Amino acid sequence: MAVYTDVAASQLDAFLADYAIGTLVSYHGIAEGVENSNFLLQTTLGTFILTLYEKRVARGDLPFFIGLMQHLAARGISCPQPVATRGGAMLGELAGRPAAIVTFLPGVSVRRPSADHCGQLGGALARLHLAGADFPMRRANGLSVAGWRPLFEAARDRADTVAPGLHAAIATELDDLAAHWPAGLPTGVIHADLFPDNAFFLDDTLSGIIDFYFACTDLLAYDVAVCLNAWCFEPDGAFNATKGRALIAGYGKVRPLLPEEGAALPRLARGAALRFLLTRLVDWLDVPEGALVRPKDPLEYLRKLRFHRAVTSARDYGLAA
Numbered sequence: 001m002a003v004y005t006d007v008a009a010s011q012l013d014a015f016l017a018d019y020a021i022g023t024l025v026s027y028h029g030i031a032e033g034v035e036n037s038n039f040l041l042q043t044t045l046g047t048f049i050l051t052l053y054e055k056r057v058a059r060g061d062l063p064f065f066i067g068l069m070q071h072l073a074a075r076g077i078s079c080p081q082p083v084a085t086r087g088g089a090m091l092g093e094l095a096g097r098p099a100a101i102v103t104f105l106p107g108v109s110v111r112r113p114s115a116d117h118c119g120q121l122g123g124a125l126a127r128l129h130l131a132g133a134d135f136p137m138r139r140a141n142g143l144s145v146a147g148w149r150p151l152f153e154a155a156r157d158r159a160d161t162v163a164p165g166l167h168a169a170i171a172t173e174l175d176d177l178a179a180h181w182p183a184g185l186p187t188g189v190i191h192a193d194l195f196p197d198n199a200f201f202l203d204d205t206l207s208g209i210i211d212f213y214f215a216c217t218d219l220l221a222y223d224v225a226v227c228l229n230a231w232c233f234e235p236d237g238a239f240n241a242t243k244g245r246a247l248i249a250g251y252g253k254v255r256p257l258l259p260e261e262g263a264a265l266p267r268l269a270r271g272a273a274l275r276f277l278l279t280r281l282v283d284w285l286d287v288p289e290g291a292l293v294r295p296k297d298p299l300e301y302l303r304k305l306r307f308h309r310a311v312t313s314a315r316d317y318g319l320a321a
């Protein structure tokens with residue numbers, strides 16, 4: 001469960017007084033997620049999500065995330081909508097953290113995505129990219145190449161306590177990707193964390209996307225690479241090329257990948273695997289005392305990284321020749 005910051009009912013009552021969403025009936029911490037503290041709120045007027053932003057979310061970036069959710073919804077993307085206070089503010093402060101209330105999105109995430117889920121997800125990702133094309137704000141990806149080394153520095157001395165040789169494996173990969181990271185590909189708004197737990201389905205039809213708190217301006221194809229990592233591996237560690245093919249084809253029906261984006265996919269997929277390996281490693285080594293959170297396994301992404309290192313072309317992911 002991700003609750004790093006507790007909220008007392010009296011604090012929440014006072015916070016809600018600024019909103020026109022009724023009075024509090026009940027609330028509880030949400031058992032999923034690892035980044036922020038999330039609470040499900042039941043008020044006399046409906047169900048809402050309260051998020052308290054934690055360590056990886058910079059206060060100055062919140063207008064980007066809030067503005068992006070509004071922009072995407074206005075273009076038909078189903079995503080949570082920030083709820084304004086009576087005074088029109090989208091952001092507040094609660095228990096010492098920046099906080100926002102967003103609308104509740106119905107649906108369930110899938111634990112074991114099928115090829116059909118992957119295909120739908122690919123289409124939704126491409127629609128998100130197109131809808132974001134005229135979003136006027138920009139936000140650099142703090143967790144791309146330049147951001148990986150500081151994460152590594154934070155974990156390097158203890159990396160080998162998680163797996164022997166992990167330190168050397170990360171150091172080699174970091175150097176190689178920093179020297180050869182793809183450039184000149186189309187950029188725009190990317191979600192950057194579109195894992196299965198951040199996509200909702202109703203009756204097996206994709207119904208919405210949540211968790212825009214890593215969204216940024218970066219290579220569009222990098223977002224595809226993140227999704228190949230998150231959606232197309234089996235629990236036994238094998239890459240499922242049928243799912244990869246479905247995801248890429250679903251994406252391509254809405255926004256065809258350029259040949260140079262396809263060619264860059266193996267390297268982008270390595271970068272995406274390294275990014276999640278690093279954040280998971282840092283979180284694994286430093287669980288805040290008293291936090292209700294289950295850290296995610298960093299070594300899952302070491303295994304994925306090894307797979308990508310052996311890939312010779314994007315055909316291995318299912319990209320049609």
Ligand SMILES: Nc1ncnc2c1ncn2[C@@H]1O[C@H](COP(=O)(O)OP(=O)(O)O)[C@@H](O)[C@H]1O
Pocket residue numbers: 002030032033034035036037038049080102103104105106197198210211212213
């Ligand atoms: N707008 C929403 N509608 C419905 N459920 C939500 C919404 N936002 C978050 N959740 C629930 O809270 C969980 C954690 O939210 P998430 O944004 O992924 O957290 P984190 O910021 O820690 O990554 C989600 O997996 C989902 O179950």
Ligand SMILES: N[C@@H](CCOP(=O)(O)O)C(=O)O
Pocket residue numbers: 032033034035036193195197198211276279280296
């Ligand atoms: N997707 C990341 C973790 C952060 O995302 P969340 O939505 O699960 O909080 C990972 O799997 O490492």
